Structures are given as structure tokens and as C-alpha cells.
Amino acid sequence: MLHRIDTVLFDFDGTLVEVSIDFAEMRRGVLSLGLEYDVSPKPDLYILESIGDIFENLLQRDADQANDFKRRAEKLIIDIEMEAATRAKMIPGADKTLTGLRDRGVKVGIVTRNCRSAVMKASKNTGFVYDLLLTRDDVKKAKPDPQHLLDALALLNSKPENSLMVGDHPLDILAGKKAGMKTAAVLTTKSSADFCDVAPDIILTCVSNLLTAL
Numbered sequence: 001m002l003h004r005i006d007t008v009l010f011d012f013d014g015t016l017v018e019v020s021i022d023f024a025e026m027r028r029g030v031l032s033l034g035l036e037y038d039v040s041p042k043p044d045l046y047i048l049e050s051i052g053d054i055f056e057n058l059l060q061r062d063a064d065q066a067n068d069f070k071r072r073a074e075k076l077i078i079d080i081e082m083e084a085a086t087r088a089k090m091i092p093g094a095d096k097t098l099t100g101l102r103d104r105g106v107k108v109g110i111v112t113r114n115c116r117s118a119v120m121k122a123s124k125n126t127g128f129v130y131d132l133l134l135t136r137d138d139v140k141k142a143k144p145d146p147q148h149l150l151d152a153l154a155l156l157n158s159k160p161e162n163s164l165m166v167g168d169h170p171l172d173i174l175a176g177k178k179a180g181m182k183t184a185a186v187l188t189t190k191s192s193a194d195f196c197d198v199a200p201d202i203i204l205t206c207v208s209n210l211l212t213a214l
Helices: 023-036 047-061 063-085 094-103 116-122 147-155 170-178 207-213
Strands: 007-010 107-111 132-134 163-167 182-186 202-204
Touching: 007 147, 023 047, 023 063, 047 063, 063 116, 094 107, 094 207, 107 147, 132 147, 147 170, 163 170, 170 182, 182 207, 202 207
Parallel strands: 007 107, 007 163, 107 132, 163 182, 182 202
Antiparallel strands: none
8 A cells, every 4th residue: 555645647648548659650750760861869769769869969960950850750750649649548447536536635647758739639538637737748858757757746846755656657667766756557558577677666457446555
């Protein structure tokens, strides 16, 4: 059981809604764009970080090329996110979980690497209630950088030690731990074995189980 938790931050995709984003298509598109400028990102980077890496490399050569690449790459991933948002479905019990927490006086935030427009579109008919939404558009560094979470906690006037990060991916757990928060893994898209290396404080089979875990 978790105690003294007064703030809960949630990932969005895979934690509160089912959004089938084609990340393989995103990666192919970004890498293809980079090759047009004769630049490849460092291996094993996430997509947003790959864009940033290619941008920084191009910036040393030609600022106009760097900005052109960034504009095209961001449009590519936003187009994919917006298309996926049209098919998004709320994960059962997610709405009641957010409402239940706020009814108890717990502050609720959503922190996501998705763009704000796609999040708003995907959550349009869910009835989600929350105190804060911080997308990648709203921060300088998106998770897994802990600053994304720390920015959210600062805006909510919350302390990391009294806060919980909930997500369906190991990067959510890593970000939460780096921010000094408690962490909860939701087995929406992965198995418990996928979280062995990051050791979340609790593992939930579904997000609605959080109400009984707090």
C-alpha cells in the first residue's frame, strides 16, 4: 500500500487511453528525413530525441536546414498522432479513477510525450477530470527526462516524496524515480517482466486498481 500520496501524475497513451500510434512509421519517417540532409541520429534514441539529435547536428552546419528538418519532422509525427487520436478509446475505468482520486482531494495531472492537440482530440469524449495537463508542447524536456514531471509537480505545488507517477512503460517508471516520486506500473501494454529492471513500487493489472492501492 502507498501512503501520504496527495498527487498522482498519469501517462496518457496506454495508461488512460488506447492509442495505436505507429511508432515504427514515425521512426522510418524521421530517419528518412534525416538522410535527406545526410544526418543519422545516434542509435537507440527515442523518436523525439532522434529529432533533437539530428537538429543539433544540422545546426552546426546550416541553421536554415536544421529548422527546415525540425519543421518537417514535427509535422510528420503530429500527423501520425492526430490520425491515431481519431481511433482512440478510453481504457475501462480510467475516467472513474481520475474522478475518484479528485473526490478524495488528490491532485491529478497528466504528463505525456504526445502533442497537446492529439491528447485533446483523443480525450474529447472521455469525461476525464484533472488539475493539469503537460504535453511535450508545454515543456523544454519531455519524459523520460524527470524535469517534465518536476515541472508538473511545481505547478501543482506538490512534493515528489508525496507524489506518484503512473504509467504503462518503463520510461514512465524511470522518470518517476529520477524525480524522487513513488511509481506504479500499469500492465496495459506490457507484462510485469518488462518492469523488472526498473522496479516500480507497485504493479497494477489495470489503472482502476489504483483506487484500492492508495
